[in-house]
Amino acid sequence: MKLVKAASMGFCRGVRAAIEKAETAASSSSPVYVYGDIVHSSAVMDRLRALGIIRIERIEEAEEPGAVIIRAHGIADDERKAFERKGFTIIDATCPVVLHNQKLLREAEGHVIIIGKKGHPEVLALCGARREAAVVSSPEDVRNLSPGSYKAVLQTTFPSPSPILEEAERQGVRIELLNAICPASGERRKALCDIIPSVDAVVVIGSAFSSNTAELLSIAKESGKPSYLVSDADEIPSEIYSFGTVGITAGASAPDSLVDLVVRKLESGSDKPLL
């Protein structure tokens, strides 16, 4: 089997920097907490747990104040302030792209909306920068907006705002986008599109909870080529070995070690465990 790797895949700069901050913080003598999953990767979270870092979803879950690592997706302003008030040391691993988008939201004049997936950690952090901003996830949500003009901030990994913008135009709602998707996401999407014509099937490495990984899988599936999401080397489907050429990509939160393992297993040409 021939493997064709996308020119851009795997950890982005924001994810790599967040994990480095967390690993450095682990040596602190006080308790170290991480607010939610630092990135969408169970392997990364297992490693942080092994380093003694405690995962919490809410401030009340921390038994005593210590250092709290803010995940790459960011945190709402009021939650950040709550940690500060209670004496926690903030280790901010929020991706700079997300911090910039939160700033755009705080400073935008007039009516503001957030285009993103409801409930996604990054969207929760964006909402926390501008509480009155409605979240628009689909063209249907546009119909709930009052007629008028809106400034919009886009979730960094949102698939494409085009269907939402087209529906807005039909409804007479004017939306001005203040940002674009994150360049790292865009590069990974383009690199995948570049290899798709030359492969028989595609393997996307990463977590089903990761928006940018889900988008890579969606692009691969839309091409009509058999496409598989693999979050662990054990999940490689046996039918993949029947294809002549397989394309490989990985989401921005897929660790290098996982990518290497999946690639080595595919290169071995067999679904038997690696020795």
Ligand code: SF4
């Ligand atoms: S995908 Fe973009 S926004 Fe998300 S962590 Fe990476 S660099 Fe930051």
